[in-house]
Amino acid sequence: MVLGGRVLSIQSHVVFGYVGGKAAVFPLQCLGYDVDVVNTVNFSNHSGYGRLGGTKTTAAELTEIFQGLERNNLLLPDRLLTGYIPGAEGLSAVADLVDKLKSEKPDLIYLLDPVLGDSGRLYVAPDVIPVYRRMLERSTIITPNWFEVETLTDIELKDLPSLRRALDVLHEQYHVPHVVISSIPLAAWLRAAIPPSLSAGLDPESSHLLCISSSATPDAPRRSAVHAQTVQLLPGYFSGVGDLFSALLLAHFVPGDAAAVARAASQALTKTHAMLRLTHAHSETLPEEERQATDDEKDRADPLRKVRRMRGRELRLVQGQDILRGIGLHDVREMQPWTEFWS
């Protein structure tokens, strides 16, 4: 299956390391896509390092770039990927572009990653939330994390019924065709709820993450087609993982039946996890001082302590580019049908 086409990617840029566009563009290019790259910020590094230098692209600057592309008939993407966009003004400028692209090309494949925050913490201004809610109905696929699902739907996810309600809201109220939540901590209630075929094989000694896809297709309007798969949780924090996953999901998505997104998610999950294993293995080879566990107090006393830890955990995208291409990639983590999800 030969992939390829033109992707317009609108997200953050960092000079050093791999988050936002730096985590998404190279994988898309390796998989055969021409990528038009709009940088919503130009920072020295990601915020995980504690300190950074650089500037955010203003709404006016974004608009000027979009107008430059439009004047030259260079707005030609068949796929659109949006990630971190700071501020409601800038996000609105992007929303206007999305409206325009969608009206000209209704079959544009738009993967919207609604970057709002993580683990209970917003890292954007609250006024971007309503803008994202408006953008949801333009999307083909969205890749919110657990916290972003809760924020967008105003539903606390604490059990299967609340998860069902949240997916209903996204599909029904916001008309999102496909929802993929890539790394959900596998809480006890969730572990008990997933299909036996998934829970059976789990090592009780280690923690796991769950990836869920939910596709509301014409042949399954009211009740969506849900698929899921687990991966082992790797210790410590990695940056740019969601950005990499979203890029791979978009790259591998081939419109089709109710399982089309699940198939793409299988590829994205497998490759992302393989890249994390490679990155983790690398970080293990580093001097002790570069892989100390998190300790906020010590980090405050010595900011470079955090830097050393972060630096050794940057995704090994370049060294692992064969993974991106699927060279020598065995045992794909196939997303499994969760047929009982709605019953």
Next chain:
Amino acid sequence: MVLGGRVLSIQSHVVFGYVGGKAAVFPLQCLGYDVDVVNTVNFSNHSGYGRLGGTKTTAAELTEIFQGLERNNLLLPDRLLTGYIPGAEGLSAVADLVDKLKSEKPDLIYLLDPVLGDSGRLYVAPDVIPVYRRMLERSTIITPNWFEVETLTDIELKDLPSLRRALDVLHEQYHVPHVVISSIPLAAWLRAAIPPSLSAGLDPESSHLLCISSSATPDAPRRSAVHAQTVQLLPGYFSGVGDLFSALLLAHFVPGDAAAVARAASQALTKTHAMLRLTHAHSETLPEEERQATDDEKDRADPLRKVRRMRGRELRLVQGQDILRGIGLHDVREMQPWTEFWS
């Protein structure tokens, strides 16, 4: 031979198409390099399209990014690549960074592409020229075009003696170790001057370009080691070719004997020319109206006419990524020793 390491690339960024960083970063990544990417401009497209939108990164913004990297100990390149940097202020900010990097890491490999203009026309402010002259002595390799050699040395290149004088000035006065001029129109006097081994095979019916490398190594201080090779000139104008060549030259350079740069130039010349053939072949498949020959009058009347022509001639970097990796790449255009150059 496994390549790899960390490159700091400081040059222009365009959303659509392949010039500057868009032409250099992906090839470097494909060849195994982590690339730290500083964008000196954020434009919608390159100037060849006639119109563009976007902003130049100010000297203050560049400095803030460099300071962010420095504060976090993220200035770790073992190779440095600089290209288009608009304005003397911004260029001076980069020059300060180069001084700092070189003083901390004397063996830093620095490829300086002194982007000044082409075919008799300056496209930077004249006040950048003295800044570039100061930066020359920090460089390991420079890749000026014909016009940039004339501008930097104040010598008009009209015969072999003037070319010898220009190389002498670059090696002796500005202490540049290696000079590579990648695409010199093969004028009659030059065709007559090059080694018979090169001129013999040339098809008299078609135009050619000459690539020259000149290495002033310890074992050849006064008189440099000169190598050369020709490639056929492909019709029409392509953008980003020099940026691609410089990136490949840096990627393939392995410090060594007096022929080290010539060997890297052989790879860069072969891959760049293969990419141009691929791009040319693609442009030939486009509708007639997208590959009209240049006609400034018609372009002024219909600016989109020029756009269509440009768009079809963007480098096919993604589609030709096997070329970058050297997969299935046969008959390398080996740079040949020009032993009689100085006699």
